[in-house]
Amino acid sequence: MFFRKQELEAPVPPADPTGLREKCRQAELPEAVGIAVESEISRMEKTDAAVAEYSIGLNYVETLLSLPWNAVTQDNLDLGQAAEVFDGSHAGLGQVRERVLEHLASRVLHSKRQASLLIVDDEPIARSNLRHVLAREGYAVEVAANGEEAMALLARQEFDCIVTDLKMDRMDGMQLLEAARAVAPETKFILVTGYATVDTAVQALKTGAVHYLSKPIDLGELREAVRSALLSRTHRYSNRSPILCFVGPPGVGKTSVGKAIAEALGRRFYRMSLADLRDEAELRGHRRTYVGAMPGRIIQALRSVGVRNPVFMLDEMDKIGQDVKGDPAMAMLEILDPEQNARYVDRYLEMPFDLSEVLFIATANGVERLAGPLLDRLEVVQFSGYSEGEKLDIATRFLLPRQLRGHGLTSPYPTILPEALVRIIREYTNESGVRGLEREIARMCRKLARLRLDGGAEAVAAPVGSEGAAVLLGPARFRHDDAKAGGLVGTATGLVWSETGGEIIFVEATRMRGPGQLILTGSLGGVLKESAQIALSFIRSNAGTLGVELDFFEGHDIHIHIPAGGIAKDGPSAGLTIAVALVSLLTGRPARSDVALSGELSLVGRVLPVSGVREKILAALRGRAAMVVLPVANAADVEALRESVADLPPVVLVERVEQALAVVLGSQEGAPCTE
Known part of the structure; x- marks a missing residue:
C-alpha cells in the first residue's frame, strides 16, 4: 500500500520551507514510511535549525526519500540472449553458466504462467456462464459441480483463486473453504451466494475468504473481485533470488561472472568488498541518535544504484574479520536469509526494507573460514581451475x-x-x-x-x-615435474591439489639399519603423517599377501620423503602413493614413473575417494603421464571432466590397494575394477 496524495494533503501546514513534503508526495512512499517522514518533518518544524537534532532529522528524512522503495528493473527473460552474453564474455564456465540459465528458466516459467481459477457451482448454467466470462479475461478456468469434485481437482493441481457457491449438496462452500485451506493455504477464495446475510459474510471472511458476492452476480464486480484477489500472485510467484556463493581459487573469474549475470538479467551491478570489514555496525548501520550516524553499507549501496533488485556481489566473504566491535559474519545472517531479508531492518532506518529481490552473490577462495550458520544460507557454486x-x-x-x-x-x-x-x-x-x-x-x-x-x-x-x-x-619462472617413462625402486608418482592447481609429486622411500622407526620428511602435515602410518600398518599386517618379508621392519628404519621440503604439504590423498612406494621398496620391484596416483588408504586396504580430481588429472595431462589411478568412488568426477576435456590420459579406477599395485608394479593379485 502506498501513501496516497489525498492522505498527505490534509495535515500539510501552509508553509513547507524545506520542500520535503513535496518530495514525499512525489516519491510515492509506502504507507509506514510516509507516516515516519511526516512525523519527522513535523518534529523538525518545531525545532530550531541551529541545533543538532534538526540536522539529524533532516539527514534521516533525506535518506528515506532517496531510497528505492519501489524502483526495480525488469529482468531480461530471454534465455538465448543470456547464453550469448556468457559465451561472448567467458570461456570454461561449465556448471556456473548452467546454474544461472536454470534460474532464468524458472523465472520465465513463472512469468508465462496463466492465473488459474476454479469455478465451483452445482448449477450447470451458472458454471458455464462464469467459465465463459472469466476465460475471456485470460484466465485458465476449471469447473466443479460440488466441493468433493473441487477437492479432487485440488489434489492434482494448484489454483490461484477459487470462486465457489455457498449452498451445494454433499459439501457446501464453507466446508470446501475449510478443507481447501488445509491443502492449499495460498489459494484465494471468493464466496458467491443467493442467501447473503451479514452473519454468513462475517463467517466467510473470518474463515479466510477474500470476497463475498451475492447473486445475481454483477459481472463487473466479479471481474474486479478476481483481479483484486490475484494482486498478490505476482509477489507470490516472483521466485526469490537465490543466495549464490562462488567458491574457487584466485583469478578464475568469479567477479567477472557476477558482472555477466547482471548483464544477462538486465540488472544493475554493485560490488562490495568485505576483506576490510571488522565492525558489525558497518553492515547494520548506526543509531541515528548522534551526529554523523549513517545507514549500513547494504542500504547505502542500494541508494547508490537506485533500485532494490540489483545484482549485489559480496566479494571476499571468507576474509571477514572479527574484533571487539562484533562479528560482521553473524550480521550477514539476516541479510542473506531468504526467510528474513524481506523485512531487513537497518539500525539507522529503524523500519523494514525489502531485500528479497536482491540477487546476492558472495565470493570466497574456500568455505573453511565461513561460519556454519552463514554457509547454510548459501548455495555454493564451485569454480574449478582452468585447463x-x-x-x-x-x-x-x-x-x-x-x-x-x-x-x-x-x-x-x-x-x-x-x-x-x-x-x-x-x-x-x-x-x-x-x-x-x-x-x-x-x-x-x-x-x-x-x-x-x-x-x-x-x-x-x-x-x-x-x-x-x-x-x-626472460628465464622461465616455474617448472613442473613430468611423469617420465621408466621406473625406480621405492619411488612412486603422486597427484596433489594446491591453491594454484594440481601438481605432480614424487614419494621416495628407503630402508636402512636402525631401531625400527618411521622417519617422515618434506614439511608434512599431521594428516599426511597419519596416511604414512596407515600405509605402513597395512603392509605389515598383509606382508605375506604382498610378497614382503614378514620381519622387514625389525632392525630397520624406513624413511619416507616428499621433495620440495620448503613447501608445506598436508591432506588426505597421498596414502595410496605412499603404500605403492613402500611395496616397491620392500619387494624390489620398480614402480612405473609414468603412472600417477591419488587416493586415501584405510587400514584394511580400501582406497577412499579424494577431492580436487579435476586439477589432479589436468596436472597429469600437463606432466605427460601415461596413466592415472584414482579411487572408484571418483568415477563421476572423471566422467564430468571428460565432457569438457577431450584428450585425457587413461584413468584406472581402483577399489583396493592390490588393484593399484597391479597397475604400477606389474602383475599382482587383483585387477583394476574399472577403466
Missing part, C-alpha cells in the same frame, strides 16, 4: 586483445602465435586462474610497445613464437 586448453582459449579471445589495445599495439596488431601463449602458461605462470597469465601478457605487450616506439612497426613485424616469448620475458 591449459581453456587458458589458451581465454588468452586468445579475451586477454591478449585487451592488453594489445591497452598498450596501443593496434595499428597494426603484432602477431602473437599460440605457441608463445602456451609457453607463457607453462613456464611463466603457476595458478588455477588467469590473473597471472594476464600480467605476463601485459609484460610482453610492454616490451613490444617499447620496441615499436624505438624501431617502428618493422621492429615487431615478425610473429612472436615460443622462443620470442622467452626472449621478451
Whole structure:
C-alpha cells in the first residue's frame, strides 16, 4: 500500500520551507514510511535549525526519500540472449553458466504462467456462464459441480483463486473453504451466494475468504473481485533470488561472472568488498541518535544504484574479520536469509526494507573460514581451475586483445602465435586462474610497445613464437615435474591439489639399519603423517599377501620423503602413493614413473575417494603421464571432466590397494575394477 496524495494533503501546514513534503508526495512512499517522514518533518518544524537534532532529522528524512522503495528493473527473460552474453564474455564456465540459465528458466516459467481459477457451482448454467466470462479475461478456468469434485481437482493441481457457491449438496462452500485451506493455504477464495446475510459474510471472511458476492452476480464486480484477489500472485510467484556463493581459487573469474549475470538479467551491478570489514555496525548501520550516524553499507549501496533488485556481489566473504566491535559474519545472517531479508531492518532506518529481490552473490577462495550458520544460507557454486586448453582459449579471445589495445599495439596488431601463449602458461605462470597469465601478457605487450616506439612497426613485424616469448620475458619462472617413462625402486608418482592447481609429486622411500622407526620428511602435515602410518600398518599386517618379508621392519628404519621440503604439504590423498612406494621398496620391484596416483588408504586396504580430481588429472595431462589411478568412488568426477576435456590420459579406477599395485608394479593379485 502506498501513501496516497489525498492522505498527505490534509495535515500539510501552509508553509513547507524545506520542500520535503513535496518530495514525499512525489516519491510515492509506502504507507509506514510516509507516516515516519511526516512525523519527522513535523518534529523538525518545531525545532530550531541551529541545533543538532534538526540536522539529524533532516539527514534521516533525506535518506528515506532517496531510497528505492519501489524502483526495480525488469529482468531480461530471454534465455538465448543470456547464453550469448556468457559465451561472448567467458570461456570454461561449465556448471556456473548452467546454474544461472536454470534460474532464468524458472523465472520465465513463472512469468508465462496463466492465473488459474476454479469455478465451483452445482448449477450447470451458472458454471458455464462464469467459465465463459472469466476465460475471456485470460484466465485458465476449471469447473466443479460440488466441493468433493473441487477437492479432487485440488489434489492434482494448484489454483490461484477459487470462486465457489455457498449452498451445494454433499459439501457446501464453507466446508470446501475449510478443507481447501488445509491443502492449499495460498489459494484465494471468493464466496458467491443467493442467501447473503451479514452473519454468513462475517463467517466467510473470518474463515479466510477474500470476497463475498451475492447473486445475481454483477459481472463487473466479479471481474474486479478476481483481479483484486490475484494482486498478490505476482509477489507470490516472483521466485526469490537465490543466495549464490562462488567458491574457487584466485583469478578464475568469479567477479567477472557476477558482472555477466547482471548483464544477462538486465540488472544493475554493485560490488562490495568485505576483506576490510571488522565492525558489525558497518553492515547494520548506526543509531541515528548522534551526529554523523549513517545507514549500513547494504542500504547505502542500494541508494547508490537506485533500485532494490540489483545484482549485489559480496566479494571476499571468507576474509571477514572479527574484533571487539562484533562479528560482521553473524550480521550477514539476516541479510542473506531468504526467510528474513524481506523485512531487513537497518539500525539507522529503524523500519523494514525489502531485500528479497536482491540477487546476492558472495565470493570466497574456500568455505573453511565461513561460519556454519552463514554457509547454510548459501548455495555454493564451485569454480574449478582452468585447463591449459581453456587458458589458451581465454588468452586468445579475451586477454591478449585487451592488453594489445591497452598498450596501443593496434595499428597494426603484432602477431602473437599460440605457441608463445602456451609457453607463457607453462613456464611463466603457476595458478588455477588467469590473473597471472594476464600480467605476463601485459609484460610482453610492454616490451613490444617499447620496441615499436624505438624501431617502428618493422621492429615487431615478425610473429612472436615460443622462443620470442622467452626472449621478451626472460628465464622461465616455474617448472613442473613430468611423469617420465621408466621406473625406480621405492619411488612412486603422486597427484596433489594446491591453491594454484594440481601438481605432480614424487614419494621416495628407503630402508636402512636402525631401531625400527618411521622417519617422515618434506614439511608434512599431521594428516599426511597419519596416511604414512596407515600405509605402513597395512603392509605389515598383509606382508605375506604382498610378497614382503614378514620381519622387514625389525632392525630397520624406513624413511619416507616428499621433495620440495620448503613447501608445506598436508591432506588426505597421498596414502595410496605412499603404500605403492613402500611395496616397491620392500619387494624390489620398480614402480612405473609414468603412472600417477591419488587416493586415501584405510587400514584394511580400501582406497577412499579424494577431492580436487579435476586439477589432479589436468596436472597429469600437463606432466605427460601415461596413466592415472584414482579411487572408484571418483568415477563421476572423471566422467564430468571428460565432457569438457577431450584428450585425457587413461584413468584406472581402483577399489583396493592390490588393484593399484597391479597397475604400477606389474602383475599382482587383483585387477583394476574399472577403466
